[in-house]
Each structure stands twice: as C-alpha cells, then as structure tokens.
C-alpha cells in the first residue's frame with residue numbers, strides 16, 4: 001500500500017494541531033503516511049524553500065500564515081476556491097502539477113452545517129458576515145457555493161466590504177448591522193475582535209439579536225468569546241469556530257486522498273486540546 005506524504009508550511013507552526021488531525025484521518029481510513037511540519041522562517045529564501053519542497057515530491061501540503069498568498073506564483077493551477085479568495089491553504093500534486101485550493105471557507109461551512117443542519121433548509125434567509133478580511137472572503141464564497149443566497153457584509157472599512165459583495169446594497173457599517181440585527185438568522189463573526197488578550201471586546205452589540213438566530217465566531221482563543229456568551233444569554237444558538245480547523249482539514253484530506261473522513265468525536269477531542 002502507498003504511504004501518503006503530506007505536511008504543512010507556515011511560521012510559526014510548532015503548536016499546529018494539523019499533524020494530530022491528519023494522522024487521525026489516515027488511521028480512520030486505514031491508510032498509511034506521514035504529515036510533517038515544515039516550518040519556513042520569514043528570513044528564509046522562499047523561492048529556494050519552494051524548490052526543496054517540489055523536490056520532496058509530497059502528495060500534498062497545507063499552507064498557513066504567512067504564506068497563503070506568497071505561494072501563488074509557485075503553483076501550476078488554481079481551483080476556483082483559491083482564485084476567488086486570492087489565497088491557498090492546500091496544494092495537491094496531480095501528475096506532477098501543483099494545484100492550489102482553499103478549504104478554509106468550505107471547511108467553515110461544513111462545520112456550521114454539521115452543527116446546525118437546519119441551516120441547509122433556510123438558505124434564502126438573511127446571513128450577516130462581520131468583517132471583510134481574508135477569512136470573510138473565503139466564507140462568503142463558500143456560502144454562495146453551498147447555496148446561501150442572501151448575504152450581507154458589515155465591516156469597519158466599507159470599501160473592503162464592498163469589494164467582496166456582488167451588489168452594493170449588501171454592505172452595512174457595523175453600526176447599521178447592530179441596528180438591523182433582528183433581520184438576520186445567521187450571524188458570522190470573522191474579525192479578530194474578542195481574541196486573546198482582548199477578550200472583553202465584541203465587534204457589535206447584540207441588543208437587537210433575534211433569538212431564532214445562529215451566532216458563529218471564528219475566533220477560537222478563547223473558544224467562548226464574549227460575543228458567543230452574549231448570544232447565548234440572549235437565547236440564540238451558538239457555533240464555536242474551532243471546528244473550522246477540523247473541517248478545512250477534512251476537505252484538504254479529501255482532495256489529497258479521495259476519502260471523506262468521519263470526524264466523529266474529534267470535535268470534543270479538539271476542544272479538550274484547545275482548552276488545555
């Protein structure tokens with residue numbers, strides 16, 4: 001049986017949970033292989049590092065901060081998921097060609113629908129994305145691909161929100177989003193507001209939140225952000241963003257091996273690891 005050769009580039013990645021996740025996936029599918037951390041220092045000659053990486057003939061690898069954009073010129077082809085976002089988190093080698101994908105957005109949507117399957121039945125209802133950075137862009141396109149049709153982006157800098165959406169009417173300021181919050185059945189927080197050490201911050205007030213709403217936060221340090229605690233106190237449903245890690249990995253693994261892996265129990269294991 002062939003042994004898969006997989007890995008991760010980024011910096012710093014010593015504490016990455018990806019080896020744990022992918023080694024579980026290999027085991028769960030009865031496959032053999034290795035997932036290696038290949039840290040590249042920001043001072044390194046990136047072009048030379050890419051040459052080394054190509055020579056290693058890996059089956060595929062993940063890319064994390066700060067190289068998701070820097071790797072673009074070294075690839076032979078981009079999947080739509082990567083070209084729409086302008087960033088790659090997964091590379092697969094097919095017949096010697098390197099193809100770039102982005103599974104961050106698709107992974108996020110998989111994680112959301114895994115926890116709240118009813119959202120698949122209300123794809124026409126209003127969805128609010130808070131933030132307009134790289135993460136928001138990936139999630140926006142993945143939501144469209146999954147069939148969600150009514151997406152609004154609210155951001156501190158309006159131009160950045162306008163650059164993501166298809167129609168100008170789909171952009172709000174953060175204050176407008178606060179005021180109109182009760183219209184939305186799904187609210188997705190994609191900024192880094194609320195992340196350690198600024199755990200007392202929230203990007204908007206939830207005073208107008210409708211209780212029949214799912215509030216999701218992609219910040220996972222801490223897992224229970226102030227925004228999620230406030231959403232829960234308001235009677236809404238909450239979705240913790242850490243499972244995005246698991247499902248972006250599930251989709252990457254599927255691209256590399258063709259196996260759609262069962263993630264049973266891994267959510268709770270991952271939560272325990274993140275909570276130390």
Ligand code: ATR
Nearest residue numbers: 131132133134135136155156157160191192193203
């Ligand atoms: P990522 O790739 O993680 O999405 P990013 O591209 O740097 O990171 O985007 C960060 C997002 O968080 C942006 O939407 C940013 O708002 P601006 O576009 O106005 O900069 C948002 N953000 C960061 N700090 C913020 C703050 N204190 N208040 C409101 N939004 C903030």
